Amino acid sequence: MSLGLFLAQALTGLASAATLFLVSVGLSLVFGITRVVNFAHGAFFMVGAYVGYTLTNYFAASDALSYWLCVVAAAVIVGAIGMAVELLLMRRMYKVPELFQLLATFAVSLLIDDILPIIFGPEDLLAPRVRSLRGGIDLFGARMPVYDLYMIAAAAIVLLLLYIAITRTRWGVLIRAATQDRDMVGALGVNQAWLFTGVFTLGVFLAGLAGALQLGRTSANLGMGTSAITEAFVVVVIGGMGSVTGALVAAILIGELSALGVAYFPQLNLVLMFLIMAAVLAVRPSGLFGKPEALTRQHEFSDEPPLRAISRPLAFAAIALLALLTIAPAVLGTYGLSVVVDVMIAIVFAGSLYLILGPGGLVTFGHACYFGVGAYAVALGIRYAGLSFASALVLAPLAASLFALAFGWLSVRVSGVYFAMLTFALAQIVWSVVFQWYDVTGGDNGLIGLWPTSLSPLVFYFVTLALTAGSIAILGWIPHSALGYALRVTRDSPARAAAIGIDVRLVRLFAFVIASLFAGLAGGLSAFAKGSVFPTAISIGRSIDGLVMVLMGGVESIAGPVVGAAMFYLMQTEILRYTDRWRLVLGVLIILIVLVFPKGVVGSISQRLRGEESR
Amino acid sequence: MTSSPLLEVSGLVARYGKARVLDGLDLTVNRGETVAILGRNGAGKSTLMKCIIGLITEKTGSIRFNGAEIATLPPYKVSRAGIGYVPEERRIFTELTVRENLEVGRLRGRSNTRWPLDRIIEIFPNLKRLLDRPGAQMSGGEQQMVTMARTLLTGPDLILLDEPSEGLAPVIVDQMAGMIRDMQASGLSILISEQNMRFASKISQRAYLLERGEIKFSGPMQTIATNQELYHAHLAV
Amino acid sequence: MTPQHPTAPLLQVRDLLVRYGETLAVNGVSLDVEAGKLIAIIGPNGAGKSTCFNAISGQRPPNAGEVLLDGKSISGLLPETIFSLGVGRTFQVTATVPTMTVRENVQVALISYHRRTFSPWVSARRLYREEADRLLELIGMTGQRDRACGVLAYGDLKRLELAIALANAPRLLLMDEPTAGMAPAERNELMALVARLAADRGIGVLFTEHDIDIVFSLAHRIVVMNRGQLLATGTPDVIRADPRVQEIYLGRDDHTGSAEKQPS
Structure with a gap:
């Protein structure tokens, strides 16, 4: 493989890393402060793509500026949807057991999965082409899609803004403080509810942004939510939950690995991802930049009564059911x-x-x-x-x-x-x-x-x-x-x-x-x-x-x-x-x-x- | 001047799981007063503090502050009502600098005329050179100052100090007594829990003796400090 | 004088050091526990008692120093390994299984001790039932053995902790605040039982305790810790008379350690 091709692959990897980072950093930030893993995060990414598609079509965005404006507007709309979901549903979820939080956020993604085709139809949707964003540039003899460079730049800008917001603003100070000790932040007079809403909205905004940005590379399709959340999970598991640095490093790792993996071992690409995850978890179960979790008791079932020997009525019911099923073929047809x-x-x-x-x-x-x-x-x-x-x-x-x-x-x-x-x-x-x-x-x-x-x-x-x-x-x-x-x-x-x-x-x-x-x-x-x-x-x-x-x-x-x-x-x-x-x-x-x-x-x-x- | 106490706790019961840590506690703090809660480890002092600020929700009984019931309020509302909490473990945000730690406490939108930053730095002069130090790299005494300063920035009328002298060298404890006197001079009311009787007796007017979740004695600090019998029964080794 | 006990103490802790980030939670603590003896660790909050405890029982491996059980090093071993060597422990905040009955809580400890954990085909209901009942009788909980742990009073849970810790026939018992949260009468009863068991069965007991009366009436020796360091070790009488101990509990006094000084 030539140097040019290698570089082009590496840059493609970085462009994928850009998407991965934008999706997983939101997931990670939301978890850090609310301790909720948002399964619907991938679905919001997908909504970003569909809303972006709609906006670019509606405004017939044919020049670069209007295209970017549509992308940002799509992210804002998705962020607003996220805010609504937080206010209506998530707020009731912070106190319930983990399993229910996961299931409820998954339910949101199910709703989105079914509502999108009602609105947009089942086909893959291709955004209008913007000539100045298409095409490629020559890089040591290999062609490199110019849009990939824009993706990398967009992620870099977000990273910079995020860095400033987190390190330089009062809001960022509160986020970092609450990630470490929520109760103490409350005892100092900060209403956490609005902090949670803010972070959730920001996370969903970033997912929507990543989804809309994706339009320049692929079509909007109904499978993109699930694959986005899978990859985001891999990234945060490797990088460590709640860590922005972790999300960045792991996104680059996975993005590059996929791109170079496709080039060198196309068949082993997914296996490679698994091996990396295995290697990281074997050494650091809480991820590269994550904090070790304490062995905590699972509170979900702590009020369950002791097990009893199988009761007579239940055993009787089981035997009766078994007998019924044994004679069932005499009554039921093939379909039954x-x-x-x-x-x-x-x-x-x-x-x-x-x-x-x-x-x-x-x-x-x-x-x-x-x-x-x-x-x-x-x-x-x-x-x-x-x-x-x-x-x-x-x-x-x-x-x-x-x-x-x-x-x-x-x-x-x-x-x-x-x-x-x-x-x-x-x-x-x-x-x-x-x-x-x-x-x-x-x-x-x-x-x-x-x-x-x-x-x-x-x-x-x-x-x-x-x-x-x-x-x-x-x-x-x-x-x-x-x-x-x-x-x-x-x-x-x-x-x-x-x-x-x-x-x-x-x-x-x-x-x-x-x-x-x-x-x-x-x-x-x-x-x-x-x-x-x-x-x-x-x-x-x-x-x-x-x-x-x-x-x-x-x-x-x-x-x-x-x-x-x-x-x-x-x-x-x-x-x-x-x-x-x-x-x-x-x-x-x-x-x-x-x-x-x-x-x-x-x-x-x-x-x-x-x-x-x-x- | 109103005659009702600033803080009035009555019939407070708190459980930790199945253990009753506070067993029907009554206590008052008047305006401008410093009241000490004395007792050994495990007597329930920290639990009392956490109940007042609202970090413990599994409790019954009444907590009135400025005449209003606050027992059911979340911590942020208790804080905004005018109660500051300085926890025993200090709970510094170790990943934030000192300046950022103070920022968390700074109230936005509500003017804090009594405790502007310059005034706080007057009380804790050492803070000035620590402002950009990460929270993780501070001694116990420095951490204690940061957490007290941070709490003052929320503009409290009453401050809860949970074992402030714990783990500090005697020199630092003496310094702290001075700082607390400065705070008292500004009219701040203080509820302080202590095992260190000498320290407590230097700064408080009244005291409660807490043992196994019950108040065993209450009265002027002077009485407890001089009453050998009380002292041996509830505090001494 | 001829030494009466030529054998080494059951537990020897030498220069134990545990670091949390920058702070030394336990800094060079040494202590011994002999078979049949009750040794108490006391000290103000944050003195490093619990950390010391966790370092011995394997919950938090020490950064330096050595823990010897019968002369053999156990420092850095996993808690489950240390358990299998004959060390039982009770927790400050009770760690029983609320969804099991009292008896089942003891049974499951016995199942683990007899290495029957990986037996999906064996019914646990009758496994080591008599042995569990004997332990429950010992702590006086026979009448409650079929009740769910989740509905027990706190004092009973504390007693159950003791029965569970005895399931592996320990030679050394580590008890972190065994009576915290109990009523005064219950406290004395429980610790009297512990003292009797220690004497009868030759179990060495290391415990931390808030209740000063219990410590001074039952401990054979008291270890006083302050800010991670060992301040004093000795019999209750020696410790009671030590002015430094009074000082850490009551604060520095400019004249003497005597208690009746007027406040300045």
């Missing part, structure tokens, strides 16, 4: 059976997530990864190794637990929101690999025609029923086991766990792998049930579905995810009959759960039944 199979698969998936979320107290946003790995293990096994139904079904949980071992080893080094972000980013990396590795996975087209000709639907139904019953029995059992007890200690009192000789990370890893094994089994079953596998099996959407199922049911016992999964599945099917705006409905539903039913349906009912006894 396939619905029941789908519900059972959802139950196994939600049940496996329950183990991590309930007794484990760890919030994962990447559980779909292990479901998808199981599904793809079946598909690839059948397609390339000619595996039988049985051996493919064994391979699924095995493959999922191997991935869980590697990813879990990394993830259990952190806890709280870091765990959520890391599991999410790891799952997205796997998703991207599957999506891009067209030759092997079929990319977006998936792998189809997986149903073995020798397999009868009735046999498959009973296999699924047996495996579901067994999985739920095991997943419901584990909390009652020695491991389950240790796991609950790591959740409720990490300091106590260490003092009585429990290796917190190892216990968490063990539970993580077991849970992923069952998620993989569910994925394997789903590959057969559908006869096909698509990248959506690994998508964040599926992880969120799982979280909503568990939360709808409640995290206090295995009955929660079972009821929640069934309810969720049937509701989804019903709603999809009337509208395809499912994400809109789901987003509203999540916000309702968070604000009204924080204990889940089963949890709320059982709390009511317990009445005053536990208080």
Whole structure:
């Protein structure tokens, strides 16, 4: 590679770093002061692009000046939307548990995901070309898009202004003080609420700015939000939450790595990103410039009652349900059976997530990864190794637990929101690999025609029923086991766990792998049930579905995810009959759960039944 | 002149988790008065301070300041009502310079005629040469001055000093007594918690003896300082 | 005179040093704990007592100095390793598991001690149940063993802390403010129990304590810390008579350490 080409690649990398920095610095600043990880941050980035598109079109911005004005105006509009979201929703969220904060901000991104195509349509939108910003310049014999240089300059200007605002203004002083000690700032007479609103607005403004700037490089499209938030998470995990310097350094690192990676090892690009993240976390779990987090107790479940032996009525209900499902094929037709199979698969998936979320107290946003790995293990096994139904079904949980071992080893080094972000980013990396590795996975087209000709639907139904019953029995059992007890200690009192000789990370890893094994089994079953596998099996959407199922049911016992999964599945099917705006409905539903039913349906009912006894 | 006390705490109960740290506390501070809360470690002195400023919300009972109920207000409103809080751990913003630490306390929009910066630097002359020093690079005594100055900038009528002498060398403690006298001379009311009785007795008129969350005795500082029985029962080793 | 105990003390701390950034939280502290003896650390807030404690139990590795258990160095080991060597500890702010019953809290400590943590197939309900019940009987909590920890009174939680710390049959007990937040009667009862256990089982106890009455009535030896340094060590009588100790508690006096001086 010539010097010119290398330089051009390096500059392209810097231009990508500019976007990464603008997105992640806002995320990081908001977290530093409010301790909330804003999952909707990527969606605001996307809104920036769409609003920018609208403005440049409306004003027919054909010269550079009007183009830049449109970009800045788009950022201001997005910032105003962010301010509205902070005032209406976020303000109610600062006191609720982490999981709900993450879910609520994710719900905002779901709303945005569904509202944008209503307004702008599903197609990718290309902003009008501004001649003076297009084209390239010659750099040691290689051509370099001139717009990339503008991007770098824009990020540099923002960095400079941000630096001045943070170091030279009263507002910046308050931000830095509140990032270190919020309570003391309050005790000195500063109303933090407006500080939070200001920082949130600024963060969203920067995300919108990055999105609008993106118009000069690519079209506005509906996938850009998710990829932006993934990369931003990688950046803040590497750089350290709350650190502007960290965001800058990590953005440059990732931007350059991607650009040069594309040039030198096009296939390994995403794997490289994973390796860097692994290397940084292995040495510094809180990121390059982050502060180590204290081992804090997860307060979410501290008022849960002690586990009880499975009660007689519940056991009776389970047996009755099992009997009912055994005779179901006599009544139900093929379609009915396939619905029941789908519900059972959802139950196994939600049940496996329950183990991590309930007794484990760890919030994962990447559980779909292990479901998808199981599904793809079946598909690839059948397609390339000619595996039988049985051996493919064994391979699924095995493959999922191997991935869980590697990813879990990394993830259990952190806890709280870091765990959520890391599991999410790891799952997205796997998703991207599957999506891009067209030759092997079929990319977006998936792998189809997986149903073995020798397999009868009735046999498959009973296999699924047996495996579901067994999985739920095991997943419901584990909390009652020695491991389950240790796991609950790591959740409720990490300091106590260490003092009585429990290796917190190892216990968490063990539970993580077991849970992923069952998620993989569910994925394997789903590959057969559908006869096909698509990248959506690994998508964040599926992880969120799982979280909503568990939360709808409640995290206090295995009955929660079972009821929640069934309810969720049937509701989804019903709603999809009337509208395809499912994400809109789901987003509203999540916000309702968070604000009204924080204990889940089963949890709320059982709390009511317990009445005053536990208080 | 109104005759009602500046600060009036009654029936204050505070819990830390399940432990009752304050158990039905009554206390008053009059205008222009300096009142000491004496007691050993763990008696509940810091908890009392945090309850008044509003950092502890899990509490019952009444806290009236200038006649208005403030027990349910968030810290920033208590501060704006005119109460300054100097915490035991000092809680300097270590990543900010001294000047910036002071800036956090400076009230904007509300004129602070009683405590302009020059006046504060008169009381704490050492601050002048420290202004650009990072908060992390200061001795305990310097930190104590910064946190007191920062609090004065909020323009308080009453200041809560939580164990200001703790961990300081005797010379510095003496200096601090002088600074507190300067503050008193400006009409500031002070509620000070101390384990160091000698120091407390130099600056306060009245005192409460706090033990295990309850007031065991209250009266003129003189009485406590000279009453051996009280002293041995509640303070001495 | 012939030495009565030729063996080394159970715990030896030598020149312990813990740094937080620029400040020396613990600066060159040395102390011994013998089997069967109660040793108290006292001192004003911020004297470095808790830091000293955390350095011994592994929560915060020391920057310099040595911690020897039975003559073998344990400094810098992980808390879970130190636990397995026979060191139990209680926390100042209780760290029990609110979502488990009293008995389960003890059971899970026993499960860990017997290395059964990674047994997903073993039911925890009956595991070491009798052993847990014996410990609960010892601290007088038999009647409460099936109650959720989250609904217990604070004093009971403090007692439970002791039962949990005893689960690994410790030779050394580290108790950080074992009676903070308890009612006076409960305090005496709990510490009398600790003293009895120490004597019966030959457990060495190192504790910090606010309640001066307890310290002076039960400790065999008192270690006084001030601003990270060791100020004095000795029997309660020696410490009570030491003017320097009075001074750090009461402030400097120009004449003597006597208490009845008039304020200037």
